[in-house]
Amino acid sequence: MHASILRPERWLRPTPAGLYCEPADLFIDPTRMVDRAVITHGHSDHARPGHRRVLATRATLAFMAHRYEEEATASDRQALAYGEPLKINEVTLRLEPAGHILGSAQVVLEYRGSRAVVSGDYKRRRDPTCPAFKPQACDVFITEATFALPVFRHPADHEEIARLLHSIELFPERCHVVGVYALGKCQRVIALLREAGYEEPIYVHGALEPLCAVYERLGVPLGPLCPATGVSRDALKGKLVLAPPGADDRWLRRFPEPLIAMASGWMRVRQRAKQGGVELPLVISDHADWDELNLTIAEVGASEIWVTHGREEALIRQASLNGLKARALSLTGFEEEC
Numbered sequence: 001m002h003a004s005i006l007r008p009e010r011w012l013r014p015t016p017a018g019l020y021c022e023p024a025d026l027f028i029d030p031t032r033m034v035d036r037a038v039i040t041h042g043h044s045d046h047a048r049p050g051h052r053r054v055l056a057t058r059a060t061l062a063f064m065a066h067r068y069e070e071e072a073t074a075s076d077r078q079a080l081a082y083g084e085p086l087k088i089n090e091v092t093l094r095l096e097p098a099g100h101i102l103g104s105a106q107v108v109l110e111y112r113g114s115r116a117v118v119s120g121d122y123k124r125r126r127d128p129t130c131p132a133f134k135p136q137a138c139d140v141f142i143t144e145a146t147f148a149l150p151v152f153r154h155p156a157d158h159e160e161i162a163r164l165l166h167s168i169e170l171f172p173e174r175c176h177v178v179g180v181y182a183l184g185k186c187q188r189v190i191a192l193l194r195e196a197g198y199e200e201p202i203y204v205h206g207a208l209e210p211l212c213a214v215y216e217r218l219g220v221p222l223g224p225l226c227p228a229t230g231v232s233r234d235a236l237k238g239k240l241v242l243a244p245p246g247a248d249d250r251w252l253r254r255f256p257e258p259l260i261a262m263a264s265g266w267m268r269v270r271q272r273a274k275q276g277g278v279e280l281p282l283v284i285s286d287h288a289d290w291d292e293l294n295l296t297i298a299e300v301g302a303s304e305i306w307v308t309h310g311r312e313e314a315l316i317r318q319a320s321l322n323g324l325k326a327r328a329l330s331l332t333g334f335e336e337e338c
């Protein structure tokens, strides 16, 4: 038995098109068009268009269908529920929650006695809009490294939401305009506001509306939302508007004394907030911070860590210090999200 164990580096490898699992003949989050893709989540750098066959959670397929105007239920689009095993050739594949955005999944691959987990993007704290990350014991753990520096320690999100609500109270004449990433961050910020007891209508930029509707259709209630356009200036005093990051000045001019806020893990970097003209930076991230990354690596018990998109070096050094084998996977094509 022991002799037949095949280490993951023999059957899972980075290629120019993305991470490739040879015995199942599939790519995970490929950056080029492929015959068979497994997609971890709906963000556009992971879920690209044009693959012949796609395997993902139902929510991820819904986001892709929305963005690429394809049929989520087409025969070459296969939805897999969390925890449901699928055998492809000799490989057993499962999706497990990644806690990043609605539908986000880790891909668990088992082949000839070893197990690799491709975690995609993930975070460890509670998010009212998606199921929590579930650590999976494995031999090789592939992790993102977006915030993989000890300086990145995200504060509690309810504290950041409290700061926003406090600011709205302090400036009843002004309109708060919060920059949010359209898929995931937007809906999470809304859900956190509702949890904090904010029941007012929230005004949303047209670019955010359709994705909010998909969330609601998938069973995530967001409370009263209104379009941010076509509302009188006076009616928006003391109100809250959500918009994609970097909404242009002309659009902002319609609001009374707009107070610009931004919800992003990058708001931890003061310079980024300043550059974006952000008056109220809110550190709310959908990625694991330094402690969450290291906690996760410890929990999954893998002897080997492969690190991708972000600041690989620090995490690799930390894993090596803890006696693990660690290396950077040179996968290209991933963007730095908020």
Ligand SMILES: [Zn+2]
Pocket: 041, 043, 046, 100, 121, 337
């Ligand atoms: Zn993402």
Ligand SMILES: [Zn+2]
Pocket: 043, 045, 046, 120, 121, 309, 334, 335, 337
């Ligand atoms: Zn990513």
